[in-house]
Amino acid sequence: MKTPDTSPTSDALALDAVSCTFVDRNDPSRRYTAVRDVTLSVGAGEFVSVVGPTGCGKSTLLNVAAGLLEPSSGTVQVFGRPLAGINARAGYMFQSDSLMPWRTALSNVMAGLEFRGVADARARAQEWLRRVGLGGFGDRYPHQLSGGMRKRTSLAQTLALDPDIILMDEPFSALDIQTRQLMENEVLALWAGDDDKRRAAPSLSATPSGGASAASGGRQGRKAVLFITHDLDEAIAMSDRVVVLSAGPASRPIGEFIVDLERPRDVAEVRVSPRFIELHQAIWAVLRDEVLKGYQQQLAA
Amino acid sequence: MWNLIKPRPGNLRLWQLAVLVAVFGLWHLLTKPGLIPPLLFENDRQAAFFFGEPLVIFARIWAWFVTNADIYQHLWVTLVETVLAFAIGTLLGLVLGLWLALSPLAAAIADPYIKALNSMPRVILAPIFAVWFGLGIASKVALGVTLVFFIVFFNVYQGVKEVSPVVLANARMLGASPRQLLRHVYLPSATSWVFSSLHTSVGLAFVGAVVGEYLGSSRGVGYLILQAEGAFDINTVMAGILVLTAFALVLDAAVGRVERRLMKWQPSSGETEKL
Numbered sequence: 387m388k389t390p391d392t393s394p395t396s397d398a399l400a401l402d403a404v405s406c407t408f409v410d411r412n413d414p415s416r417r418y419t420a421v422r423d424v425t426l427s428v429g430a431g432e433f434v435s436v437v438g439p440t441g442c443g444k445s446t447l448l449n450v451a452a453g454l455l456e457p458s459s460g461t462v463q464v465f466g467r468p469l470a471g472i473n474a475r476a477g478y479m480f481q482s483d484s485l486m487p488w489r490t491a492l493s494n495v496m497a498g499l500e501f502r503g504v505a506d507a508r509a510r511a512q513e514w515l516r517r518v519g520l521g522g523f524g525d526r527y528p529h530q531l532s533g534g535m536r537k538r539t540s541l542a543q544t545l546a547l548d549p550d551i552i553l554m555d556e557p558f559s560a561l562d563i564q565t566r567q568l569m570e571n572e573v574l575a576l577w578a579g580d581d582d583k584r585r586a587a588p589s590l591s592a593t594p595s596g597g598a599s600a601a602s603g604g605r606q607g608r609k610a611v612l613f614i615t616h617d618l619d620e621a622i623a624m625s626d627r628v629v630v631l632s633a634g635p636a637s638r639p640i641g642e643f644i645v646d647l648e649r650p651r652d653v654a655e656v657r658v659s660p661r662f663i664e665l666h667q668a669i670w671a672v673l674r675d676e677v678l679k680g681y682q683q684q685l686a687a
Numbered sequence: 688m689w690n691l692i693k694p695r696p697g698n699l700r701l702w703q704l705a706v707l708v709a710v711f712g713l714w715h716l717l718t719k720p721g722l723i724p725p726l727l728f729e730n731d732r733q734a735a736f737f738f739g740e741p742l743v744i745f746a747r748i749w750a751w752f753v754t755n756a757d758i759y760q761h762l763w764v765t766l767v768e769t770v771l772a773f774a775i776g777t778l779l780g781l782v783l784g785l786w787l788a789l790s791p792l793a794a795a796i797a798d799p800y801i802k803a804l805n806s807m808p809r810v811i812l813a814p815i816f817a818v819w820f821g822l823g824i825a826s827k828v829a830l831g832v833t834l835v836f837f838i839v840f841f842n843v844y845q846g847v848k849e850v851s852p853v854v855l856a857n858a859r860m861l862g863a864s865p866r867q868l869l870r871h872v873y874l875p876s877a878t879s880w881v882f883s884s885l886h887t888s889v890g891l892a893f894v895g896a897v898v899g900e901y902l903g904s905s906r907g908v909g910y911l912i913l914q915a916e917g918a919f920d921i922n923t924v925m926a927g928i929l930v931l932t933a934f935a936l937v938l939d940a941a942v943g944r945v946e947r948r949l950m951k952w953q954p955s956s957g958e959t960e961k962l
Contacts, residue, residue: 454856472859484857488875488952497871498861527952547861 396466398551398610399428399451399476404460405636406446420446422636424460426629428551431608433577435621437673438631439680444614445481447631448553451612452478465550476551477544481559484540485528491515491539492524498547514542518572534565538572545576551610552577559615570624570653578650579607618673622665623653630672633680641672715741739925747926762934764907768824768896769938772831773889777881779832780839785869785877788847801840809833810898817903827904831895835888839881846880847873882949889942893935908934 404424410416420443428434436444449455450462453473462469464476485494492511499507515524518538528536537557544552554573558566615621621628622645630641647661656662694702716722718734718741725731735743751758787794787801812833816826850873858872881888900909908931915923 452860454859472862474862476860478857478860480853480857482853483851484853486854486858486872486875488879490952497858501858501862501864501867501871529953543861 396430397427397463398430398432398465399426399612400461400463401426401447401451402461402463404447404450404457404462406443406450406455407458419636420634421631422638424638426639428610428612430465430550430610432627433611433613433625434627434629435613435615435625436629436631437615437618437621437669438637439633439673439677440616441680441684442631442634442637442676444616444631445555448478448555448612448614451551452476452553454478473551475549476553477547477549479540479544479552479554479557481556483528483536485536485543487528490525490527491520491531491535494528494539495524495542495546498543502547511542511546514546515539517576518542533561534569537561537565537569541569541573541576549609551612554611554613556615558620559617566620567653570620574624574649574651574653577608577611618666618669619657620653622647622662622669623651623656628665628669630669630676633676633683640676641669643669711741714738736919736921739922743922744926744929747923748930751926751930758908758911758930761906761908761911762930764824765893765896765900765909765934768827768831768899768907769889769892771824771828772895773835773892775828776832776835776892777839777888780836781843781877781881783836784840784843785847785873788844788877789869789873794844805837805841813899813902816899822903822905824906827896827899827907830899831892834891834895838884838888838891842880842884843877846877850876879950879953882946885942885946886939889938890935893938897931 402425404426405419405422407417407419410418424447426434426436426447436447438444446455450457451473453462453469453471453476464473485491486497489497492508492515495515496507496511499510504510512521512524515521518541520535520538520542523531523535528539531539540557558569561569611625613621613625618628625645628643628645629639630643631637632640643665645665647656647659647665692698692701717726718738720731720735725734728734728737787797810830813826813830816829820826820829854876855868855872858868863871896907897909900907901913904910904913908927912924912927912931915921915927
């Protein structure tokens with residue numbers, strides 16, 4: 387087990403001049419550069435959102451950070467070490483259903499712990515299911531759960547491994563607006579570790595990736611989050627920093643905004659604060675042109 | 688009066704039974720010597736010769752099951768052949784299907800041969816198997832295996848190829864090694880496809896067993912039919928067919944129950960059960 391890197395200057399995730407070019411296997415002359423020269427970093431315990439028009443390569447960047455995709459050029463560093471293969475310190479929440487349909491909810495949450503040979507996987511999984519509010523639903527199969535419940539199960543599945551980095555690919559885009567806001571608040575609460583206000587205090591036993599489980603506050607205990615979304619409201623409400631990606635192809639970051647709203651935030655209520663509106667206007671000014679550019683390209687294609 | 692007895696969901700079984708009685712009743716009428724004048728045949732015993740008489744057939748079945756009780760060993764043999772053919776065919780189909788689906792190179796090389804073997808009507812292999820494996824159950828099992836194998840193979844192949852890439856990526860992110868991926872993602876996905884073809888596979892295993900017996904055997908229900916045909920004993924042949932049909936229905940029901948239990952993680956078609 388690696389001890390977590392505690393030096394404050396070591397970023398959890400550092401993408402340096404990453405480019406990704408996809409080549410059509412049948413016709414090598416057709417190439418598509420999704421992202422070019424992207425330099426992006428996420429500090430330990432920092433919540434970063436990446437927004438951009440559709441098709442601008444946000445998911446590509448996330449897959450590179452996860453180790454599911456190797457960049458054509460550039461480097462990826464995880465806590466100061468170069469990444470090779472799957473990023474073992476990251477958890478990934480997918481946009482579409484990623485639960486194994488042949489396993490019950492509890493069995494799904496246990497899956498990661500099983501794969502890594504953790505001793506009391508069942509007990510931990512049950513605890514995490516309880517924390518996301520699905521304590522009594524462990525024996526249901528995914529098809530017996532609603533969309534929101536499946537998302538919560540996926541969240542429990544990811545967090546049960548106590549990863550130091552969480553990668554989220556538009557995780558709530560498939561949900562209705564009310565469920566989405568509930569989930570956003572849930573994620574913020576679990577991320578910040580202050581869910582002990584509502585439920586029993588979390589246990590502090592050692593977890594697979596080496597760190598203690600969600601500490602009761604304090605930035606050291608928090609996980610680094612890279613959150614992809616096209617919903618600007620969601621991005622500003624949840625994150626410490628918002629990065630704007632240009633329209634594809636060959637997209638790159640064209641703006642970075644620090645979100646200095648106070649925490650803890652309620653996703654629905656923070657939207658009407660004056661500072662939120664200021665930020666929204668500033669970021670939208672940059673994003674709007676890219677969105678229009680993106681649509682023009684799709685129409686022309 | 689008609690409202691009471693007309694067909695509706697409540698008395699469906701009654702009507703189904705009535706149809707059965709009507710069929711046997713008509714059969715009896717047309718074949719019992721002397722009951723009605725011969726319509727299509729020269730004399731009044733030929734109808735019974737060609738089609739058998741229901742009462743004699745029932746008497747034969749009764750003798751088989753109750754009086755002489757000598758059919759049980761034959762039923763057992765046919766059942767054993769069916770189960771063995773199903774088990775071996777499924778295992779082979781599973782292994783080969785997994786291997787070829789996970790190894791594109793092997794699949795590319797084997798592709799035309801699989802196609803050729805599948806296109807060939809494999810029932811004609813029965814006499815060859817009889818020569819190779821003798822008249823015992825081995826040749827019947829072999830025939831059943833050739834029938835079951837391809838169904839299972841294609842289902843497994845498809846099932847593995849169509850594993851959701853998101854589920855796969857998620858399992859990898861959760862830390863699954865390639866072996867764990869095989870055991871916890873590919874295998875369950877493939878076996879679910881196998882279970883969806885359970886009815887067909889079991890049905891084909893049964894066909895393989897009976898046809899194999901029919902083409903050369905010393906025991907089994909197919910053998911009984913074969914013997915009866917040799918003696919032009921149409922009543923016994925019909926009795927054998929009825930017993931086989933009933934047997935196939937029982938088998939199908941059992942498979943259905945197993946299938947329901949194993950497939951409970953799948954949503955019923957078109958609907959998901961919401962809470």
